[in-house]
Amino acid sequence: MAPGGENGGRMDFILIQTLNGLAGASSLFLVAAGLSLIFGVTRVVNFAHGTVFMIGAYVAWTLIDRLGVNFWLAAPLAALAAAALGAAIEILVLRRLYTGHELLPLLATFGLVLVAHDLVPLIWGAQDVIGPRAPGLEGAVSLMGRRLPVYDLFLIGFAPTVLAGLWLVLHRTRFGRFVRAATDDREMAAALGIRQDRLFTGVFMLGCALAGLGGALQLPRETLHHSLDTQVVVSAFVVVVIGGMGSLGGAFVASAVVGLVSAFGIVVWPQGTLAMLFLIMAAVLTLRPRGLFGRAGAPEPHQPLALPSPPATGYPRAARRLTVAGFAAAAASALVLSPFALDLASQALIAMLFAAALHLLVGWAGLISFGHAAFLGLGGYGAALALKGGAPLPFALAAGALAAALGAAAFGGLARRMRGVYLAMLTLAFSQLLHAAAFQWVTATGGDNGILGLWPEPPFDTPEGFFLLVLGCCAATFALLARLYRAPFGFVLRAAQDAEARARADALPVDGTRVAAFAVSGGVAGLAGGLLVALKGSAFPTLFDIPQSIDGLVMVLLGGIAHPLGPLIGAAAYTLGVDLITTVTPHWQMIVGGVILVLAQAAPGGLLGRAARGRR
Amino acid sequence: MTALLSVRGVRKSYGGTPVLEDVGFDIPAGEIAALIGANGAGKSTLFSILGGAADADGGSVLLNGAPLLGLRPEAVARRGVSRTFQTSTPYRSLDVLDSLRLVAARGGGWRRLTRPLSAWPEAAARAVLAEVGLEALAEAPCAALSYGDAKRLELALALIRDPTLLLMDEPTAGMAPAERTAFMDLVRTRSRERGLTVLFTEHDMATVFGFAARVLVLDRGRLIADGDPAAVRADEAVRRVYLGGGGAATKPL
Ligand SMILES: Nc1ncnc2c1ncn2[C@@H]1O[C@H](COP(=O)(O)OP(=O)(O)O)[C@@H](O)[C@H]1O
């Protein structure tokens, strides 16, 4: 296990790494506590929380490095700046989205992440920034012959102090009473006459201030760079989910666990640390579906909201005709389009497959997945390995889709009790585990170097041939999905989403149908993954990346989750839009994020939102 | 004589607060029984336990001698238990006929994946729609139903599987007296024709004493009376905790 021998004694290694881990847990706790508070009160999963952390750190750095402010003054100032940012996010971005689909605020905060992703390097530069030491705590103490920074000891003591402070705020102030009421019992909160707008703004300010402070306090320990945001928010999610959404004590314990696992993992098994964390999360969720300290009465993960999420009426005939006509036109266009355009069209069609797969779960079954790239990747690697072994492309695609379908069915079976954000986090964990596996299992996957040289055989080796293959896969898949949606399969999914208790009491096979939905959705995503691999000629662990999963959600919501054709329109618009923007500017994320933010406000039902509402 | 439904020593508490304590009773086949009690007495909790939606902390429930506790709601339903909920929750994205057809579409294996619901038999759905008087609304979206019609649809959903035991949680709450009587008449007719056993909760005493052959009284989680309506009405304990204060039930019906 621990390389105790060469480090001179096992005990001191364990002690130092424990203290190290607890020090790291401190700012993680601040971020996670903020995330948890915000979720508890507003039910918003704030994807931009890591971004606020990062901006808090940059603000503190600017104050210290550029303006000569003392660190101990800069940190609270950064927290204030973060609080202001939180207020702006709540008032300008989220306020009008609470009555829409539960994923809408998530989408909007993801838009913020994208914008900040391009904006932060423009403001603060793209290179890493070394943080200053904390004045007065520069030294180190000697412990069992090893040196431990005094600042780490300060951080270890700081987290419980913040926990105690938060406890006092929650239990001794009016604001705190309102926060607890809103977290535990929304009806009671309404009865208390709480003004929702002020409470939500207040809790966003508090939550973001904690994140900003966490960022500032991490400066003396860690180099600062502009991709810290996703890393931090994902760790914070893990903490909050392990501890239980809305539970501060849970966040405290879980951040210690995560901090310790990270500290020891770095030494023992660096590449596997992230996977290990997700494995712990998956284990906790399997045993305690609401996390360690999540209470039964506390935040219901799935809150049905005003906008009906399932497509209102099956696949209407008009939509089917439109799709068929679209496919005929697309096939004909293969004769006239340039190879470049065909390539782009193939990409758009593959995105449509992936979005349709996700829509089956998120729209029809009401099961949220943040990790659908897991199945994209399974299909991609399945196909890649088959191609490498000399299989013809159609066979390789089928093998990849099958592997993904089996993986999805197994996952769906294990996660069948999970709903809402918890299920979403478990899917995310699953995709991260597979990401780690693809990275680690070098003999099979080539690790970071990927699998290269996967070129399809004739007749699929030309842009036209490949495009027609993709088109055929799409046509077959969409025809199959349309059939499924009109059969009892689709109706059971909708009924269970509308009224799960009722559906079970009516003896509808809810669990079995949901597992089947996972399998089909995974299979279709796997087919998309196989085609993507064949299109690019290579497979990399990035297939499993979180942004792949999020892209899928963006496509579904962009097109309109309540419309059967929403994912297709959304995928086409997103793929072509991003392609267009990247040719114009390298800052495409900022533009896409801005478009998402505007669309979330202007067309919360997506591009086809109006059409979906009209049909009801 | 074994009862159709036999409940023994059922206990349940939420967060240390007892909600049901040692509840036990028998209901013979074909009987219509009412479960009454103030708000918060534990009626809905008992129904959730009988239906498999909540776990009891202890006790046993037998249906025709076979244990029900520990079964999932779907499994309980497949054994012939139907239930309606206190707050009616129709399938808001489906229409009336489709939701009935869906519940009636049993078996079918792989065809459940491929055969359009519109091609599944609809005779049973039409028949139960006629039984509850909703024929005219067959094509209506469930979300657009009036309150009373939604209750009727719930009853139709519960009856279409031809259950042996029907649990109804406050089925007529919010209905006008005439509508109440009409609704309960439907249930009584079905019970007489097919031997359906019914257990329902109700706050309206006229409905309770007009339709139930048997009344169970729950008070803060304890069953304090169980017998025919006249005996329950005369019971001292019941008068004291529930019917007292000159309420409707103290007057002759
Ligand atoms: N899921 C739950 N969690 C905590 N307490 C509950 C829950 N469900 C019911 N209770 C409590 O149990 C008691 C009985 O509730 P219920 O069975 O709904 O009563 P009734 O249907 O007779 O009005 C009430 O005090 C209620 O607050």
Ligand SMILES: [Mg+2]
């Ligand atoms: Mg009740």
